Amino acid sequence: MVYNLSDQQSLITQWVSEIRDIDIQKDRLRFRRNMERIAEVAAYEISKQLPFITRNVITPLGESETLVIEEQPVLATILRAGVPMHNGLLNFFDKADSAFIAAYRKHHRDGSFEIEQHYITCPPLKGRPLIIADPMLATGASLILALETLLHYGMPAQIHIVSAIACSEGIENVERKFPEASIWAATIDEELTARGYIVPGLGDAGDLAFGSKEQF
Ligand SMILES: O=P(O)(O)OC[C@H]1O[C@H](OP(=O)(O)OP(=O)(O)O)[C@H](O)[C@@H]1O
Numbered sequence: 695m696v697y698n699l700s701d702q703q704s705l706i707t708q709w710v711s712e713i714r715d716i717d718i719q720k721d722r723l724r725f726r727r728n729m730e731r732i733a734e735v736a737a738y739e740i741s742k743q744l745p746f747i748t749r750n751v752i753t754p755l756g757e758s759e760t761l762v763i764e765e766q767p768v769l770a771t772i773l774r775a776g777v778p779m780h781n782g783l784l785n786f787f788d789k790a791d792s793a794f795i796a797a798y799r800k801h802h803r804d805g806s807f808e809i810e811q812h813y814i815t816c817p818p819l820k821g822r823p824l825i826i827a828d829p830m831l832a833t834g835a836s837l838i839l840a841l842e843t844l845l846h847y848g849m850p851a852q853i854h855i856v857s858a859i860a861c862s863e864g865i866e867n868v869e870r871k872f873p874e875a876s877i878w879a880a881t882i883d884e885e886l887t888a889r890g891y892i893v894p895g896l897g898d899a900g901d902l903a904f905g906s907k908e909q910f
Pocket residue numbers: 772773774775776797798799809828829830831832833834835836837864890898899900901
């Protein structure tokens with residue numbers, strides 16, 4: 695299932711406009727915070743699909759029957775561009791465990807690239823909701839490799855993918871491999887360049903959040 699959070703006008707469409715804008719996106723603090731709050735809204739929406747249980751709470755004046763999350767999710771993030779979205783998810787799922795995957799596109803001279811994955815840390819996933827943040831779902835190669843690796847830690851009860859900008863081709867690639875996953879995108883673009891950049895997209899999310907990186 696794919697959820698496009700720009701289906702309706704809302705603060706999400708405002709924030710998407712700001713992360714795309716070639717001038718506004720230069721403000722790194724605002725860029726990271728916009729990514730963070732997009733993830734916060736996605737966390738709220740995803741929370742409606744998690745299992746809840748009834749709990750009796752003693753208040754100073756009596757008792758109240760409330761609904762609380764039954765099983766805390768595991769929040770996974772692909773470094774480095776995913777870090778601001780991870781913070782956003784953690785702001786809302788404040789009791790969750792976290793998983794981290796270090797992966798990046800290793801570019802070759804001919805313009806092609808492959809995904810290098812170096813480090814992963816993850817708690818047991820069996821029977822738990824898994825929410826993975828990757829701000830740019832371009833070809834989907836990073837996300838697919840990350841999910842394939844994460845599933846060695848157990849089969850989650852639910853898989854939710856949170857992206858700021860997802861492109862149709864990447865969504866199709868991910869859906870083919872993980873049809874059970876829900877994709878929550880702040881917006882969806884149609885075009886992918888030969889070098890795997892989303893158009894109109896926003897540029898390089900990792901560089902915009904943290905600065906450019908040297909590649910050896
Ligand atoms: O869907 P894909 O084609 O795999 O592309 C998406 C990936 O590319 C970006 O990471 P990048 O490799 O630029 O690393 P960074 O976070 O260090 O900038 C982005 O954060 C995704 O993880």
